[in-house]
Amino acid sequence: MNILILGNAEDAHAVHLHNALTQAGATVAYFDTRLFPTQLKISWQPDTQVGSLTLSGGNKLHFQDINSVFWRQISGVYIPTLKDANQQKVAFHDSMSLLRSLMQACPAYWVNSWQAYQFHKEKPLQLSKAKQLGVTIPATLISNNSEQIIEFAQYHKRLIFKPVYGGAHTQFVTESHLEPQRLALALNLAPVTIQEYIPGTNIRSYVVGESVYSAEIRSNSLDFREDAQAELMPIELPASVRQQCLAIAKAFMLEWTAIDWRLKPTGEYVFLEANPSPMFLHFEQKTGFPITQRLVSLLMVD
Known part of the structure; x- marks a missing residue:
């Protein structure tokens, strides 16, 4: 049984699962996207649906021989620095396009899939989908409109804010955050997620x-x-x-x-x-x- 871990040996969780799967009898390898296209090789024929992945050690796996893939983390691709910025851009987009295609064309069992990751x-859509399921979510506003944010704040005693995409910790909204000039300056750079604080x-x-x-x-x-x-x-x-x-x-x-x-x-x-x-x-x-x-x-x- 061939199992890939999307990630590398620098991540404790990837290493832990690699060891556990190996002890259970699986053949496990890291799929470190940072090594593509300099060391990893990917080939795919859309007309026949035949594809293969050659890992940095030379181990070649046909798509149909990969049983499952554990998505720990994706690190993008690595393109050596080129003098021509346009060539660099083309090389990056070409490499990412093939990598994304592999993640959707490879018939292995993905835990989790590219679609789930996207x-x-x-x-904001995640919260909306949960609400549609009948799950309770906090009163939430995602916006870069300062007037709407101030109006929203007037209806809730205590608020928190966090990035729309993630990547930073949650903080309480203070009066200084709602100061019009400061708020407008911040919202000209990016929208923000504002939520009622749930005790x-x-x-x-x-x-x-x-x-x-x-x-x-x-x-x-x-x-x-x-x-x-x-x-x-x-x-x-x-x-x-x-x-x-x-x-x-x-x-x-x-x-x-x-x-x-x-x-x-x-x-x-x-x-x-x-x-x-x-x-x-x-x-x-x-x-x-x-x-x-x-x-x-x-x-x-x-």
Whole structure:
């Protein structure tokens, strides 16, 4: 059984899963996109649907011989610096086009797929899809219109803000953030996501296939990712919320994911986001949940 890990040996999660899959009897290799096109070789014939991937060590795999691919991280491609900027641009786009084609044409079982990865990047759509499923989400405004943001702020006692795309921690909105000149300057550069602050505690639910593992994250920080001392307490989700986890994963095209919730003092679960490539080692170590074992089982389905 041939399994690829999209990532490299510099990532602890990729290495951990590589070792676990190898111990389970799979033939595992890293698919490090930074090595394409200088070391990795990709070929594909659209008329016959025949394709192959030659790894940096010379190991050649036909697309149909790759059983599954674990999406840990994609690092783009590496084009050596060229004197001609236009040639550099053409080389980059040509390489990315073939790489993207491989990720959609290779019939392997992807955990997760290119489509799921692309959907995750559109976080406003992710929230909208969750709402359509009947899942509770925070009152949210994504905008670069200062008037609408100030009006939205008047209807909510406490607000948080974060990037639309992600990549930075959540912060509280203060009066200084809403100062018209400062706000207009910031919004001329990029839109922002503004949400009502949801009082309560953080819950993270890992969905692996049909399995759901959840824990309460006890932290005094607004964004628990900033808190190295955060405590993890395993919990059993209400049956309805567990079903929502599975519905979210399916609707978002995710074979596995980590879903972040906010649990209100009233007992209501509020959806925040679903990550297509979450870190899981710390969570697994602290809770004892068999996430690695379930991922190995998922990837080794023939």
